[in-house]
Amino acid sequence: MITRIIESSLRNRGLVLAFYVLIIAWGVWSVKNTPVDAIPNIGENQVIVYADWPGRSPQDVEDQVIYPLTINLMGLPRVKVVRSNSYFGFGLVNIIFEDNVDFYWARTRVLERLDQAQQMLPEGVSAVLGPDATALGQIFWYTIENGYYCPDHPNVSYEQPGKCPDDGKQLVRSQHDLGELRSLHDWYVRYQLSSVQGVSEVASVGGFVKQYQIDVHPERLLAHNVRLSDMVVAVKRSNLDVGAKTFEEGGTEFVVRGVGFIKSVEDIENIVIGAHDGVPIYVKNVGDVTTGPDFRRGALDKEGAEVTGGVVLMQFGDNPLRVIERIKAKIKELEPGLPSGVRIVPFYDRTQLIHRSVSTLTISLVLATVITILTIVVFLRHFFGSFIISLVLPVGVLMAFVVMYRIGVDANIMSLGGIIIAIGVMVDSGIVMTENIYRRLSEAGAEKGVPLTSNERLDTTIAGAKEVAAPVLFSLLTTIVSFIPVFALTGKSGRLFHPLAFTKTFSMSGAAVIALTLIPTLSYFLLRGKLRSVDEGGVSRYLRKGYLPVIRWSVSHKSVPVIASVVILLIGIIIFPNIKREFMPPLNEGDLLFMPVLLPGASITQVMEVMKKQDMIIKKEFPHEVDMVVGKLGRAETATDPAPVTMLETIIRLKDRKYWRKGMTREKLVKEIVEATRIPGVSPIMTQPIQNRIDMLATGIQTPVGVKVFGDSLSKIVEIAIEIEGILRDIPGAVGPYAERADRRPYFEIEIDRRQAARYGVRVGDVQDIIMTAIGGMNIATTVEGRERYPIRVRYVRELRDNVEALKRILVPTPSGAQIPLSQVASLRKVLGPMTVGTENALPYARVFVSVDQSKIGLVDFVNKASEIIDKAIVDQGKLPPGYYIAWSGQYESEVEAKKKLVVAVPVALFMILLLLYMVFKNVTSTVVVASGLPISMIGGVILLYVLGFKMSVAVWVGFIALFGVATDNAVVLVSALDGLFRKRAVTSVQDIRETVIKGGLLRVRPCVMTAMTTILALIPVMVSSGTGSEVMKPMASPTVGGLITATLSNLILVPVIYCWLKERQFRRAQKES
Known part of the structure; x- marks a missing residue:
């Protein structure tokens, strides 16, 4: 078949050339249109389900919403695991599918099952699919800020104060508050950016959502003899438009519309609740109506000042570079329509990482190509x-x-x-x-x-x-x-x-x-x-001239090359255990993500103070290295962000290395930032934006290693997790172990005494309505103001709900018309409860996070050692109740999984290579001779790894696998040439054998050296590169470079020596037999 292809190509030369012209054109088009990203999408193949239940505790969300969803979704086909997390007011279910499952097929299956599960959820709660984005979907973050503008040219904004470049007038700063900026984003910027092709979702974060607030005075309700429920009904009934079809007049048809939506505070104040003696009772008679911020679970800070902004999520499978280009073009289009001085300022832009990564690899690719071509020219x-x-x-x-x-x-x-x-x-x-x-x-x-x-x-x-x-x-x-x-x-x-x-x-x-x-x-x-x-002149002549005495001496002193090879093998065997290990060389994303975690129970105000303080310290203390600091408290309003209020995520955008202080490294900078921002009670975690998002959505573990304790009782598994934290602190290599105190959030519980309530004729639901509305505050309606929508909230005035005694005096209406204090029908107490409830396949778990100093111990070795110690301290001591168990998670899982596969797959691949060699030579002797170079080539890779200080990782093993594929090629060429020479020539002495081997070596020294040099020199640009991506590629290329150096020496010296020795042995045996 191959010969027919060659003949056909040469006899149809015009068609072949035309075909390759088309291929080149198609290839150029493909280069321009292939999606470009920094790294492959290594996140799990998952679908996220989001359920919102405002004001409800994590336990309520878990029991009534997330648990029913989880058990329903676990039955989906080709699902690996279902993880869930219940938080205050919302919950998430992550359905992890097998890797080869189509992303949109998985979403369709989940959507079908959600339709069935909806009937199991409480009234008013709906579960929806998260955006069709992956863990790498967050490609663009930005803030909306007040800037400066010229009153005469208000459509142009400036970052810094100064004079207008057009007329020299002093620039004026815009004065929009966080509520106005948030409204601008929610109802204008967000939807415009959502319209960009390739954008899956634009989520808001930070600022304040505008809310109409009715703060009710219960004593006024009592004085006017109206109930809170009466006022709620009145507001709802006073906020609607209606249609009444049409009527005709004078031959013209008019559309009839009843206009009644609330537009202002005054509209609410003047809503009539009822009447007493013919005098109307207005909302303003029983409460104060104002506008203020809605309850929030997230905030954004820029270098110590609170801001508002958003995050853009890219659709699955789209091209991030193209999408970001479209986003930037859309922002430029929007800017003239923004209020004077308001600016959209990016603070995380994936294109920077993509350009750095692709630039590093593109430069290496071009240099590799040029060097390879020059090598070919020099040799030929x-x-x-x-x-x-x-x-x-x-x-x-x-x-x-x-x-x-x-x-x-x-x-x-x-x-x-x-x-x-x-x-x-x-x-x-x-x-x-x-x-x-x-x-x-x-x-x-x-x-x-x-x-x-x-x-x-x-x-x-x-x-x-x-x-x-x-x-x-x-x-x-x-x-x-x-x-x-x-x-x-x-x-x-x-x-x-x-x-x-x-x-x-x-x-x-x-x-x-x-x-x-x-x-x-x-x-x-x-x-x-x-x-x-x-073979005439040039490099070939010098190669042959230099190689001749080496090969002649080697075949005459065979023991020396063999002993030298054995020594090299022993050196490699001794070195190998001393090479440190890691799962993967970390990709330098350029930006850092600082993730301090506060203890459960910290208020949003306290967390905000910590975030501002740390952000200002980072910006002030590291001016040479840090360009911008933007911190996020809690979560953005997207299902892909599950962060609780006590978790901070601060993006630290770094300057170019040329501005850094002398001697400063990335590792040293990380340590100094962590030390400078250290605050008692705050656990710091330093990671990178993409790495964190992948870890958070994959295993929920933000550190390389984590422990999950599974069991029915949340308090029990947290207790065990805290004990494991203490054990890990004493294990060498463990860095900052931290157990989630998931059950330590302060709760204020109001437990209704059913018997006492019955005495007054009060139902449990009546009391719960007062708790939800009067204490917690309830959004009872939504205004429609053009394109904008704002909630209307009813709640008791603050002084009646800001302490325990005031809460006890809250009035509950009875059927008789009387109102009794809450303390008469309920007990009020402070307790500890869950901050979040995490489950895996419907079983709750508590997490312990721990980083590992991999300069001292590898992840797998650490886990093995720690697991043994934990088993002795907890499992063997009977501290783990029946039905409870401990599992390790994080990057460790990926490393273990990779090793299991490689342990089986690498020997299989080597065996198949040997099988291919045998198929080429049709005899065991030549196959063994060629294969003898494989151990030497591997040792060359090991030695170079050790010399350069790289760690063993999956990337390095991939480099060795690449080496196996090329290490034998030159040996095949050489042995094939030797076999051909011996078939053509009958040897009559040992010297004849040696001369034939020398002739074969001289015949193939040039192509062997040439092919080895092209491969080695092509990898030199990678080996000396220092840009983004080089930290992954350099360790991967090292085995091939080091291995080919020793493989070439082995092919040109050891292989001929072994071949010669086997031929001499056969010749002497034949002589003895004759």
């Missing part, structure tokens, strides 16, 4: 031959992008990294094919003595291409087979490395197709005239 010293081989790189990369676009693989550091790793190897097939065709054409021309005819050149080109078609195919197969372990990875590791495996496979496949079709065609056209031998 033939312009057209070098040109033909060099075409493999751009055309192969474009072919890879075509496939990437078609199957939906984004361009990111991993997918581009796969292409970079493949660059040096891609040209190998081109080198082999072009060199052999060149050799055959030069030999044929030299033999004939005159230029070859067109048919002769065609036949010679076909023959030369057919000779090396098998090695080209073998190279492709070994690459694909070697990456079986990467394709076998699942979970987070799989989602991270599959793009790399795909793009390397696409690139290598494209290079192989080019080698079998385009290169023979171009060789026919361009390799003309008198062609000198490829």
Whole structure:
């Protein structure tokens, strides 16, 4: 089949060239349209269900809303796990599907089940799907701020005070309060940005939502003999528009409309509740009506000043770069319509990270390509031959992008990294094919003595291409087979490395197709005239000259190379255990995310003070490193943000490194920020925006390692979690262990005495209505003011509900018309209750967060050690009741899962490589000789890792897997040449064997060194890069660089020595037998 492809390509040369012109055009189009992001979407394949029940405690939300939803959704097909969290006033259910489940298919299945589950929920509560966005969906954050403007040119705003550049007048600062800015965002900016293509949701955060507030005086209600419920009904009945169809007059039809929506405070004040002796009783007679802020669970702070803003979530599968470009264009379009001086200021923009990451990889890709081409030119010293081989790189990369676009693989550091790793190897097939065709054409021309005819050149080109078609195919197969372990990875590791495996496979496949079709065609056209031998002059001559004494001495002193190889192996074996370990090298996102957590029960006012204080410290103490500090308290109004009020998320935007103080590193800066902002009772966690969002939505664990204690009783599992926190503090390597005090939130419980209430004829619901409305405050209606909507809230005046004694005196109406104090029918007490209730598959859990100093101990080793200690201290001591259990979570799970897969997949891949070798050589001896270089190549990678100080990680193992695919290629070429020589020549002495081996080595030293050099030098730009993404790619490339250096030495020295020794042994045995 391969030979037919080669013949067909050469006999239909015009079609082949036209085909590749189309491929190049399609590839260029694909490059421009392939979605670009910093990293692959490594978040879980999940659907979020959000349920809102304002004012309700976490326990109420869990028992009556989230638990019914959870047990209903657990039965969905292809679901891995269902996690839920119940908070004050709302709850979230995260349904985690298998990785290969289509995202929108999963959403449809959940939506179908929600329709059934809705009837199980309390009246007025509805569960809805979260936005169709992933953990990487939060691509753009911004604030809406007061700025400066010129009164004569009010449509242009300025950040700093000064004079107007147009007329020199002093700029004026706009004076909009947080409520006005929030309304501007909610009813204008948010919806305009939501209309942008690719935007899934725009969520508000910070500021104050405008609310009409009716603060009722109960003594006035009593004096006017009206009930609170009467006033609620009156307000509701006074806030509506109606339609009455049409009527005709004078031949004209008029639409009849009754206008009655509330528009102002005065409208509410003048609502009639009832009448006494013909005198109307207005709302203003029994309460004070004002506008004020609605109850809130989130706030935003910028360097010590409270602001309002929003976050944009991108739709699943869209291109973040394009979406952000559209968002910025929309903001520019909106700005003239904003109030004078108001500005939209971004403080987190994913494009910066994407540009830094892609720029690092693009520069490395271009440099790798240029270096590879120069290497080819230096070795071949033939312009057209070098040109033909060099075409493999751009055309192969474009072919890879075509496939990437078609199957939906984004361009990111991993997918581009796969292409970079493949660059040096891609040209190998081109080198082999072009060199052999060149050799055959030069030999044929030299033999004939005159230029070859067109048919002769065609036949010679076909023959030369057919000779090396098998090695080209073998190279492709070994690459694909070697990456079986990467394709076998699942979970987070799989989602991270599959793009790399795909793009390397696409690139290598494209290079192989080019080698079998385009290169023979171009060789026919361009390799003309008198062609000198490829071994004449230049680098080839010096290589042969330098290699000859080495190989001659080695085959005469075989024990020395073997002993040297054994010593290298022993060094590697000794070094390997001393290499530190981690799951993945952390990607430097550029920005930091500082996440202090306060103890349960802290008020929003106290948390706000802590956030402002810390933000001001960060900005003031680190002016050289920090560009901007914006802190978020609680949550943005989106289902993808489950943060409680006591959790802060401060984005620290860093300046360019050139502005940093001398000697300052990222690690040192993190430690100094944590130390400078240390406050008693506040647990600091330092992470990064994307990393945190993925961890929060995946496992709920914000640290690399976490412990989950499962059981029925929340208080019991929290008690065990706190004990585990104490145990972890004493384990070496543990950093800042912290157990969630999920049951330590202060509650004020009002328990109704049913018997006492019955004596007064009062029902439980009547008392609960007073509790909800008079104490908690209830939104009873919503105004319609054009495009804007604002709630109307009823509540007792503050002085009647701000202390225990005042609450006891709250009046409850009875059927007789009398009103009795609340204390007569209920007991009031302060207790501790749940701050949040988290469950996994409907079973509650408490979490313990702990970071690990991985310079001292790896994650897996730490978990194994800590697990053993915890089992002895808790499980073995009988402190874990029946039905309770402890589980580890976080990045540790991904690392363990990856190791389980690699332990099986890597040996399978190696076995398949050996099987392919045997299929090539058809004998065990040659297979063993070629395979002998694999251990040496791996040790080279280990040594380079140790020298450069990189840690063993899944990324490094992927680098070793890439090495396995290329380490044997040169040995195959060399051993194939030796086998061919020995088949053509009958040896009569040991010296004959040695001379034949030396001849074979000299014959293949140039292509072996050339292919190794192209691969190694192509990775040098990655090894010396320092931009975003390099922290992942450098450890991954190290095994290939180090391994190919030792593999090349092994292939050129050890492989010939072992081959020679086996041949000599066979020869001596044959002599003895004869």
